[in-house]
Each structure stands twice: as structure tokens, then as C-alpha cells.
Amino acid sequence: MIRMENHLGIIEISQGYFSKLIGNAVSSCFGVAGMANSNARQGIRSFINKQQIFPDQGVAVRRDGNGLTVDLHIIVTYGLNISAIVKSIVNKVRYTVEEATGLEVHKVNVFVDAMKND
Amino acid sequence: MITGQLLRDAIISAAHYISGLRKEVDAMNVFPVPDGDTGTNMSMTINAAAREAAVLPDDSDISAVADKIASALLRGARGNSGVILSLIFRGFAKGLKGLKAADGGNLSDALQLGVDAAYKAVMKPTEGTILTVVRLGAENARSASAGGADVLAVWDAACKGAAQALAQTPELLPVLKKAGVVDAGGQGLVYIFEGMSSVFKNNIIFSDSGESAEPVKANYSAAGHAGNESIAFTYCTEFIVNRADTQDSLKLRAYLESLGDSAVMVDDGQLIKVHLHTDNPGNAVQAALEYGQLVNIKIDNMRQQHRNVSWGVEQAETAKAAAETEPETPQKKFGLVAVAAGAGIENLFLELGADKIVSGGQTMNPSTEDILNAVLATSAEHIFILPNNKNIIMAAEQVIPLSNRKISVLHTRSIPQGIAAALNLDPDISVEENHLAMMKAAEKVSTGLVTFAARDSTVEDKKVLKGQILGMENGKITVVESSPVQAAYKITKHLFKKGTSSVITIIYGSDASENQAQELEKLLEEKYGSDAEISVINGGQPVYSFILSVE
Numbered sequence: 001m002i003r004m005e006n007h008l009g010i011i012e013i014s015q016g017y018f019s020k021l022i023g024n025a026v027s028s029c030f031g032v033a034g035m036a037n038s039n040a041r042q043g044i045r046s047f048i049n050k051q052q053i054f055p056d057q058g059v060a061v062r063r064d065g066n067g068l069t070v071d072l073h074i075i076v077t078y079g080l081n082i083s084a085i086v087k088s089i090v091n092k093v094r095y096t097v098e099e100a101t102g103l104e105v106h107k108v109n110v111f112v113d114a115m116k117n118d
Numbered sequence: 119m120i121t122g123q124l125l126r127d128a129i130i131s132a133a134h135y136i137s138g139l140r141k142e143v144d145a146m147n148v149f150p151v152p153d154g155d156t157g158t159n160m161s162m163t164i165n166a167a168a169r170e171a172a173v174l175p176d177d178s179d180i181s182a183v184a185d186k187i188a189s190a191l192l193r194g195a196r197g198n199s200g201v202i203l204s205l206i207f208r209g210f211a212k213g214l215k216g217l218k219a220a221d222g223g224n225l226s227d228a229l230q231l232g233v234d235a236a237y238k239a240v241m242k243p244t245e246g247t248i249l250t251v252v253r254l255g256a257e258n259a260r261s262a263s264a265g266g267a268d269v270l271a272v273w274d275a276a277c278k279g280a281a282q283a284l285a286q287t288p289e290l291l292p293v294l295k296k297a298g299v300v301d302a303g304g305q306g307l308v309y310i311f312e313g314m315s316s317v318f319k320n321n322i323i324f325s326d327s328g329e330s331a332e333p334v335k336a337n338y339s340a341a342g343h344a345g346n347e348s349i350a351f352t353y354c355t356e357f358i359v360n361r362a363d364t365q366d367s368l369k370l371r372a373y374l375e376s377l378g379d380s381a382v383m384v385d386d387g388q389l390i391k392v393h394l395h396t397d398n399p400g401n402a403v404q405a406a407l408e409y410g411q412l413v414n415i416k417i418d419n420m421r422q423q424h425r426n427v428s429w430g431v432e433q434a435e436t437a438k439a440a441a442e443t444e445p446e447t448p449q450k451k452f453g454l455v456a457v458a459a460g461a462g463i464e465n466l467f468l469e470l471g472a473d474k475i476v477s478g479g480q481t482m483n484p485s486t487e488d489i490l491n492a493v494l495a496t497s498a499e500h501i502f503i504l505p506n507n508k509n510i511i512m513a514a515e516q517v518i519p520l521s522n523r524k525i526s527v528l529h530t531r532s533i534p535q536g537i538a539a540a541l542n543l544d545p546d547i548s549v550e551e552n553h554l555a556m557m558k559a560a561e562k563v564s565t566g567l568v569t570f571a572a573r574d575s576t577v578e579d580k581k582v583l584k585g586q587i588l589g590m591e592n593g594k595i596t597v598v599e600s601s602p603v604q605a606a607y608k609i610t611k612h613l614f615k616k617g618t619s620s621v622i623t624i625i626y627g628s629d630a631s632e633n634q635a636q637e638l639e640k641l642l643e644e645k646y647g648s649d650a651e652i653s654v655i656n657g658g659q660p661v662y663s664f665i666l667s668v669e
Contacts, residue, residue: 005554006553006554006557007529007554007557007558007561027241027242028150028240028241028242028244029150029198029240030198030201030202030239030240030249031198031201031239031240032239032240032241033238033239033240033241034241035241066550076239077205077235077238077239079192079204079205079208079235080192080201080204080205080239081192081193081195081200081201081204084195084196084197084198084200084201085198085201087197088150088197088198088201091153091372092150095150116238
């Protein structure tokens, strides 16, 4: 999905790589109790494979000019300052992507889809 | 027994204690993102709780105090560590619900609930962080209370367990070990526990000024030393940024907030107004430079209330000086700065659209500063630098971090490559496309150079005497001759590939005469006249009698 070309050759980074990279970063963020399915395809996938954990669950990455836009669908627990954890999730995602690939993350949209029971 | 009053005072004490040590904790912050704000976040979070708790009466139940603290922490939570802290206290408050005062058993149960709440909130808990520290602290407290210890001993056990766990964090999290620190959030929690201990044990609240009533660790008094109680940061820094582009200023705001307090930033799209209390005004100024020119820079020392103190002003002045050399607004999309030597070649680059020429070449490498000045004097949104010599590429690349302009350095290793690149600059396509197209064009060009040997030496088993003529193909010496024209002719023969090459350019330098150039042109005309277009340019460059370009 991301293709960069320089005088030495071509660099291509797939959608799957970004989804998994970001998925791993997000799921280790404090406050993220789980990931929610971000689209119907993911919903059906986890309905069929209930046991399996998909690292790209709840992550959607789009190209946005020279950078990326990331959508995250997360599940939180009760009694959490959501604005504070979202700030730290956004920072973590930015940092991880920029460190690993050098690409700029333009936007990180975080959707709190559900709450886990206490 | 721990009463509501004790818990209230303990939180106030802890808030004061960690505020004094904030910087130390900030400095340890490398995980999850090395942004150096953990101490600040934790101290702000717990201070929010302390402020709300302070108004509670002395005879409050511990349950009510814990509830109040937990809800204040939740609302005031800042950063990861602040959120974790708020969850720990939420669980803690749940454990103390309905109690008037807590004994050892209650305390250890409450701590355990705090740990559970914190762990439940994360999918993949990272060990070696504040989570590990609080978990092991709670475990230690539980085994102490199971052994029948009193409430103070239980709390002591929690502190000890936490401190031991903290010391282990580098073993659990490699990134900490690499940086040679313990986990910042864990350290913050240990400080909070210590601050609370002081009240539980001796009923002494750490004072706001950072001076404690009881002797504490040496590093504490050093970190907590503050001349003026109410002033946390030394410099009041204000300036206005004339925005040069439209990049999001959120990053700047986040950075400024991490530098100090009282940060106010207003961005209306064209101007950003900044006010900040910080100990590092230079960093703030530096960061803001990325957004455009600075005006009305004002840095006051709030402690001494007089100006012109220390390096902060100096930094601002250099920033101002840099700003003055910059043009008002960028006029065009792309600028071109080329390094070249010789009147003819310099003119050639100017004709090809270069905005500024930096004089220099093989024997006279320009400094980074020379290139930087040329870049700053060029008014364009994006500037391409053509170093035109492999020894200058590095110096040119160092310009990028020194300037706030958008710059690309093309790795052109010779004058012909630079010319080819300059020819391919297209103002209608993007920076990346241009970079690629220019580089591709440059790579296609073969460069021949003719010069003389400066001293006796051996080149590839051939003896070279001082003064002999050397011919180089793409940087390698391949021809040793006595006449520059012959050397140039031989090199061209090597470089010219029938079928693919079609243009030969001869640039003759100050060491070669026009007659020699015409002689060479004639020779080449006879051989390649039908296949190639030959042009002759008076470059006037030093050192090289001929620069040959074949493409």
C-alpha cells in the first residue's frame, strides 16, 4: 500500500504490516482492554474463528498523502479517563510507526466501541 | 489503624513529595514513548487529588476520603502513568468502601483490588513497568498482613516490595536496561508510597517547598531545592511565530507542555502566540522555529526578574539573527542551490535556474555554513542542494537539521551530474517526483575528468610522475598521458557507448586553452560526429583542464 521509490530502488510496505505493527502497539497500551472489530469482514472473521486472536483486529490504516491515517476501535474498562488514555495511545502509535518506518502519521482516530465488564 | 485524616494527609504529602522529584522522574522516561513527561504527569495527577482531598474535614471516614481521591484522580489523570495511578486508587477505594478506618488486612486487600483494576484495563500488560511495581508491592503487603503484621508494617512491606520490584524493572524491560534507568512510572509510584509513609509512620507531611521535615535521601533535597516556593520554572518565555506553512501545531503544543507549566498557545493559522514558563527556553524557541519565523521574543528570568540572564537570551538572539537572514515569504515552489567552481560553470548553473551558487569544488570544499547561508538566502518552499562533489555531500546534508527550511540534498558527485539534475527540475511536479527524476538523470551521466598529477605516485601499477596528465572516468584514474587533449579523447572513447550515448559536453577549465578545446572537439567530431551532439563550454574551473560529460 505504501510505495516509496528512491534512486537505489523501491520500498514497498504492505497494509498487513501496518495493521499488525499498529495492532501490537495499541494492544499493549495501557487502558486498552481489548480491540473491537472495525468492519464487517473482521466481524465475520472473528465470528468464525472465535478462539483466534487477530493482531490487526480493530485497526484500519489508510494512506493520506505522504503519511498515514489510522483508525482504531478499542474496548476499555470502567472508570478510566478516556481522554488521557487516548492521548497516550495516539502518541504511542505515532512513535511506533515513525520509528519503524519513518512515515508520518497524520491522524489517529480512536473509537471507543465498547466497555468490558468489571 | 489508618483513619480518613491520615489518608488525606498522606496523599497531600505524597503530592508534595513527588512534585519535588518530578524532574528526576521525567529524566528516566523512556517507555512507552521517550517524551520525558512521566514525572510531570504523575505529579499533576496526584496534585489534583491532593487539592480536592485538602478540603475534607478531619473526622472523615477513610472510605469517603479514598472515594474523593479516586474520583479526583480519574478526572485529573494525565498521561499513561496518571491513568494507571487513578485506576490503582479506584481499586483501592473500592477495597476501603464502608470502612471508618483501615487495618493491615483492609489495606492489603485494597491494594490488591487496585492492582486488579489496573491489570484489567490492559490487554497485554507490559511487565517491568509501574504495573509490576504495584503488583509486587501489593503481594508483599498481603504476605505481611497474613503474618499478622499491624497496619504500619503492612504499608512498609508494600513500600519495600515496590522498591524491590522497581530495582528489577530493567531486567524485565530491555529498553530500560539499554537506557540504564529504572521505569519512570514505577519510580513515581515508589515516591508516592514514600510520601504517604511519612504521614502513616510519623504523621509528618512533606512540605510544598520541597523541604521535608525528616531527613531524606540526598538526591531528593538536591532535586527538590527551590529558591522561590511559588515559582517552579525560571524563565517566562513569550514569542510569536509567523507561520511559514500549515503543519499542525498540536505537536508544538504537546512539546511546550512537556517543557514547563503555564503553557498557553494560540494558533490562528497565520500566527502562533506562545507563552510558557520553563527552565529551557532555548528548546521552546528551537521547536517553534520549525513552524516559521519568530518575532517579539521575550524571555524573562522570573526568579530574579531582570533580563539578559544566562543562555536563554543568547539562544533567542541567535534565533533572531537566523530569522533576519530569511526572506519574508517563499516566492516559488522549488529553489536550487549548487556548489560549483569557475566562472563559466557558475554561469551555466545560473542559466539552468539555480538560485544561489556556493563557490567550491575539489580543492576548496565549502563549509556547511557557506551552504546554509546560501539556502537561507533562497526564497522557495523547497530547496534542492546540488553538492556536485562526493566530498561535499556530507556537508550539504548537515544543512538539513540546521535550517528550518525544507531541503533535499541530491547526491550529485560531479559537475555533469549536477547539470543533468538541474536540467530535470520540473516546477509542476511534487518534491519526491523531482528528487527521483533528477537523481535518475544524474545517474545516467558518465563523467570524465582531466587533471594533472600533483606529485609522483603509482596508479594501478603505473608510475605517474608529477605534472603528467591524468584522466578519470567516474572517479577512477584510468588514463595517464602527456597531453590533456589526448587524455580527454581517450576517456571519451571509454565512456562513449555506441547506441546509448548521444550527447558529449566538453567543459574546459582555466588550465586549458580554447585552442585545445577546439582540437579536442575536432577529434571527437571525426569519430562520433554522426552519432553524437558535441558541445563545448568555457567553464573556467580550476584544477580540471577538461570536464567531460557523456550521456
